[in-house]
Amino acid sequence: MTMSTVSTGGPTLPQVRRLVTDTPGPRSRALAERRSAAVAAAVGSVMPVYAAAAGGGVVVDVDGNSFIDLGSGIAVTSVGNSAPMVTEAVAEQVQQFTHTCFMVTPYDGYVAVAEMLNMITPGRHEKRSVLFNSGAEAVENAVKIARSATRRSAVAVFDHAYHGRTSLTMAMTAKSMPYKHGFGPFAPEVYRAPLSYPYRDGGLDGPAAAARAIDQLERQVGAENLAAVVIEPIQGEGGFVVPAPGFLPALASWARHHGIVFVADEVQTGFARTGAMFAVEHEDVVPDLIVTAKGIAGGLPLAAVTGRADLMDAPHTGGLGGTYGGNPVACAAALATVATIEQDGLVARATAIGDRLLAGLRTIQAADPRIGDLRGRGAMIAAEIVRSGSTEPDPDTTKALAAASHRAGLIVLTCGSYGNVLRFLPPLTIGDALLAEALDVLADVFAATR
Missing domain, CATH: 3.40.640.10 (Type I PLP-dependent aspartate aminotransferase-like (Major domain))
Known part of the structure; x- marks a missing residue:
């Protein structure tokens, strides 16, 4: 895999998915213990890991694991985390x-x-x-x-x-x-x-x-x-x-x-x-x-x-x-x-990202009838997960797919009134190689959870 770096306003971050510990790692587990004694239990978190740095298309946790970011902090860091300007x-x-x-x-x-x-x-x-x-x-x-x-x-x-x-x-x-x-x-x-x-x-x-x-x-x-x-x-x-x-x-x-x-x-x-x-x-x-x-x-x-x-x-x-x-x-x-x-031409970049995401997800959908619908515009794409052969929402499988993605080094989010939608919101600064790797990982996740 070709690895690039991105300026985050501080040190450059390698644009690579890398898992060096189990997730969560020991430092994230220690922070989780501190959190349970200090933060209201009503505040939830999607991921069990704690961020230390982010930029381009990755988030690096306190244990050194590098995750491909398909969430952008819920569509916030569209220009990338700590964008230089x-x-x-x-x-x-x-x-x-x-x-x-x-x-x-x-x-x-x-x-x-x-x-x-x-x-x-x-x-x-x-x-x-x-x-x-x-x-x-x-x-x-x-x-x-x-x-x-x-x-x-x-x-x-x-x-x-x-x-x-x-x-x-x-x-x-x-x-x-x-x-x-x-x-x-x-x-x-x-x-x-x-x-x-x-x-x-x-x-x-x-x-x-x-x-x-x-x-x-x-x-x-x-x-x-x-x-x-x-x-x-x-x-x-x-x-x-x-x-x-x-x-x-x-x-x-x-x-x-x-x-x-x-x-x-x-x-x-x-x-x-x-x-x-x-x-x-x-x-x-x-x-x-x-x-x-x-x-x-x-x-x-x-x-x-x-x-x-x-x-x-x-x-x-x-x-x-x-x-x-x-x-x-x-x-x-x-x-x-x-x-x-x-x-940086990020309006056009969003369209290109969406085209790549939809093409990759359609390939996965062709082999997996649990993807009932693919939709979205630009870098705002969703896969609605249903029970095979129906349009019945399947929130349990959606949750399992998200958790497996997290373990594999992808930050993905869920949504939907029925809790059965995987949503993809990558930073508009994510590179094509990282996006392609994310789609490969998603394909493996879907195959492994059938």
Whole structure:
């Protein structure tokens, strides 16, 4: 195998899968013991190993094991961990100041990020942006903005949706365990509509699926009561469900006709992940508001709501904000992240990664009927696992495949309302050789677990 290295802002990391101990190794086991005495048990982790370094397409644990990264910290480190331009921008900003609070003494970085978002998000209309810390916080503020602008209260979301873990966004999230179970009661005036789910829709096309959702919302809520329709253009935790073509445009057109704010939750899909800067661009949809986070700042916590100026300016002065929202260090990272995406051609790279992943997974699928569906866009690809000869979800096999992948040196994630989807979110900086090796390992894992 040819081995390359990647700059991480510090030492170069060999781009190689390497297992030198059992996983978890002794140092990870020791950290797990410390964790059990210090960290709340309610916080879970996918992998049993503890990270020491990461860059390019690998994560190295404290025992020296090197894992191929097919998760990117859940679509966060799209430009690679500790990307050089990001680390340089962060180091420079840290030397200047780490915090003043934009609501006290504002600073250039926040304004520059807002200008950048207003420019690169879909649509050439006049826009404004406001910055927050997390995707859930940004989603919640998008709803606040929509309610303030429309003077309506109802919010429409969709089956299989995930929007966060705050009080309001838990109500907006579809799946009970682990996100909602035991944490109610939930915020009112949140209504759920059926999504377009091509694999499970019996051939229903996008416009027909949109008509089904619209009919339900009009009957059960009333368009005149809806402040916002909030949707992930490609669902994240819900299973990487890609709505059938025409679903999103039909929904957006209906919302526009009735004065309903159309909100695209691009927390997981944004910033080149799907082979477009934003996933709505695949169908030329221009949302009224777009919510971003995760891939926005190369691993630092930052989120945003960007949208039509008349909507964004509707809340009263002081109605939006937060102590850490638009932290200057995170803003510096965001500007460097977008510059990296543009300089390194990562939108096109995401498409190339997706093509390679799908081709490799289709080869595996041809020999394994447990892969019921392959879907996604760009470097956001999923395999839905079912019982052979059926469409019945098989979460147990999915869990076993993920665990076997972890033992073999791959970081893979699961998702889906039924817990039966393997999802692949490699950094857009992953090399072709490493990606090919990951597919070879996956093929071995599937063969070994039949």
